[in-house]
Amino acid sequence: MNQIEQAEAVFVIFGSTGDLAKRKLFPSIYNLYRKGNLNEHFAVVGLGRREWDDEKLRTVVMESIQEELGEQRPEVTESFLKHFSYLSFDVTNKDSYSELNDKLHILDETFQIPGNRIFYMAMAPEFFGQIAQSIHNEGLKDTQGWTRLVIEKPFGTDLQSAIRLNDEIRQAFSEDEIYRIDHYLGKEMVQNIQVIRFANAIFGSLWNNRHIANIQVTSSEQLGVEGRGGYYEKSGALRDMVQNHMLQMVSLLAMDVPLRLSTDDIRSEKIKVLRALRPIVGESIKENVVRGQYGRGEINGQEVIGYLEEENVSDSSKTETYVAAKLMIDNHVWAGVPFYIRTGKRMAVKSTKIVVEFKELPLNLYSKENKQTGPNLLIIHIQPDEGMTIVLNGKKIGSADTTPVHLQYRHDSEDRFNTPEAYERLLFDCMMGDATNFAHWDEVSLSWSLVDAISKAWSESGEKLPTYRAGSMGPKEADELLEADGFSWWPVEEM
Numbered sequence: 001m002n003q004i005e006q007a008e009a010v011f012v013i014f015g016s017t018g019d020l021a022k023r024k025l026f027p028s029i030y031n032l033y034r035k036g037n038l039n040e041h042f043a044v045v046g047l048g049r050r051e052w053d054d055e056k057l058r059t060v061v062m063e064s065i066q067e068e069l070g071e072q073r074p075e076v077t078e079s080f081l082k083h084f085s086y087l088s089f090d091v092t093n094k095d096s097y098s099e100l101n102d103k104l105h106i107l108d109e110t111f112q113i114p115g116n117r118i119f120y121m122a123m124a125p126e127f128f129g130q131i132a133q134s135i136h137n138e139g140l141k142d143t144q145g146w147t148r149l150v151i152e153k154p155f156g157t158d159l160q161s162a163i164r165l166n167d168e169i170r171q172a173f174s175e176d177e178i179y180r181i182d183h184y185l186g187k188e189m190v191q192n193i194q195v196i197r198f199a200n201a202i203f204g205s206l207w208n209n210r211h212i213a214n215i216q217v218t219s220s221e222q223l224g225v226e227g228r229g230g231y232y233e234k235s236g237a238l239r240d241m242v243q244n245h246m247l248q249m250v251s252l253l254a255m256d257v258p259l260r261l262s263t264d265d266i267r268s269e270k271i272k273v274l275r276a277l278r279p280i281v282g283e284s285i286k287e288n289v290v291r292g293q294y295g296r297g298e299i300n301g302q303e304v305i306g307y308l309e310e311e312n313v314s315d316s317s318k319t320e321t322y323v324a325a326k327l328m329i330d331n332h333v334w335a336g337v338p339f340y341i342r343t344g345k346r347m348a349v350k351s352t353k354i355v356v357e358f359k360e361l362p363l364n365l366y367s368k369e370n371k372q373t374g375p376n377l378l379i380i381h382i383q384p385d386e387g388m389t390i391v392l393n394g395k396k397i398g399s400a401d402t403t404p405v406h407l408q409y410r411h412d413s414e415d416r417f418n419t420p421e422a423y424e425r426l427l428f429d430c431m432m433g434d435a436t437n438f439a440h441w442d443e444v445s446l447s448w449s450l451v452d453a454i455s456k457a458w459s460e461s462g463e464k465l466p467t468y469r470a471g472s473m474g475p476k477e478a479d480e481l482l483e484a485d486g487f488s489w490w491p492v493e494e495m
């Protein structure tokens with residue numbers, strides 16, 4: 001069987017009338033088809049309570065392709081759209097599932113699909129457990145082919161709810177059938193971290209506490225909460241970004257060399273990192289974690305409102321829109337090396353970057369002579385630009401002075417606004433049965449353990465939340481976090 005034959009499946013999208021399906025899933029499926037990563041043996045069933053029909057769904061799919069990808073190719077979209085159908089469906093109604101089952105059998109026959117099914121949960125998390133169990137109990141998994149469950153974030157709202165959810169879905173699907181989405185793991189340069197680290201002798205030998213002074217991971221956004229105030233009030237930056245995307249990047253940066261590039265070997269090394277993370281509890285929370293909330297300010301010359309003025313946000317809200325933290329990994333390789341992370345909304349720039357700062361030479365003859373030298377840096381540009389930069393010290397041409405030299409490999413990201421690119425890769429991996437770039441349950445639970453202790457302390461604390469001006473790089477306390485260790489944030493704007 002070739003690769004594309006493995007991908008022959010029916011995609012069942014729970015929540016097909018929603019925002020995620022429109023902005024990410026439909027354009028991703030279209031790209032897979034356009035690029036030949038899907039042949040004609042596939043079908044998509046969209047589900048939602050709305051009284052739509054096939055025509056309505058197809059119109060929405062076409063609009064989404066045009067809006068997200070700017071595609072105007074009627075002949076391609078027509079042959080593509082005939083694979084889509086819609087079923088009005090209430091996930092809480094048991095009877096709906098047998099109707100869905102009948103539909104799946106018909107689609108298998110129409111498109112000659114060997115019974116493979118991807119169930120994609122693009123809905124609010126409170127439904128995930130119930131849907132998974134109904135899929136199982138109503139016989140939707142009883143097929144000749146494989147069945148896989150794709151779960152959107154958030155996977156729970158704390159460790160307890162995540163355990164509950166996991167228990168529910170595990171009654172219906174085995175761990176290797178579950179694909180927990182973290183869209184950062186679908187980003188080109190996040191996937192490149194492993195290649196940079198494990199395919200280059202220069203980094204392989206330097207990647208430890210003897211040579212690295214600190215690692216900084218920044219993911220800043222210019223956007224505010226964009227109408228998602230209701231969700232964000234219960235989440236905040238810690239649960240929204242740190243529990244998943246930020247800790248995933250840290251574990252990719254700190255993991256040991258896996259035995260092989262297999263899903264199990266890579267996941268097991270990432271899990272070891274999360275196990276070795278020093279818990280941040282009690283008094284150490286104040287010393288190691290900074291939170292903030294954006295006030296009014298300016299983004300790209302436009303005045304913007306503060307968080308407390310956003311729709312569906314309480315005017316006394318203590319929800320953090322910014323988090324910076326110092327993480328320590330208590331193992332042989334990383335003892336003594338801080339991993340600084342920061343993420344926030346309404347910051348000066350949209351930028352996700354990793355800066356690896358190497359230790360200085362024990363004796364640098366040029367700095368002794370007051371020449372301008374700095375530490376060597378490896379910068380991994382995740383978005384919006386993609387690539388890497390190595391910063392070295394060199395000689396200023398025609399002078400005796402030294403100067404920083406930037407060796408760059410850069411290309412503009414196709415993934416500029418978190419477009420379907422990442423989702424497209426992850427959907428393809430799921431079709432291929434490759435779960436490497438999805439979160440394993442152990443990763444999810446370990447991340448929640450770290451985050452829960454912090455959010456509990458914050459919710460019990462009467463302390464005022466530092467504010468930062470919209471359009472800045474966050475509260476001054478985040479700068480002080482690094483200054484206390486003799487470091488500072490490397491600017492992400494112009495690097």
Ligand SMILES: NC(=O)C1=CN([C@@H]2O[C@H](COP(=O)(O)OP(=O)(O)OC[C@H]3O[C@@H](n4cnc5c(N)ncnc54)[C@H](OP(=O)(O)O)[C@@H]3O)[C@@H](O)[C@H]2O)C=CC1
Binds near residue numbers: 016019091123
């Ligand atoms: N939007 C985004 O960019 C992102 C979203 N996510 C996650 O993806 C998931 C979906 O988000 P999003 O698309 O924004 O949410 P929306 O609120 O836009 O969509 C919710 C969907 O759920 C459907 N739905 C609700 N109740 C029922 C029901 N009882 N039976 C059947 N269908 C129902 C709605 O359909 P109808 O109204 O027709 O019933 C709608 O299609 C969430 O878990 C979210 O956290 C994650 C990352 C980014």
Ligand SMILES: O=C1O[C@H](COP(=O)(O)O)[C@@H](O)[C@H](O)[C@H]1O
Binds near residue numbers: 219221241417
């Ligand atoms: O998961 C989420 O990520 C986005 C940021 O994603 P990016 O790919 O644009 O960096 C964030 O805006 C959102 O709040 C969060 O839920």
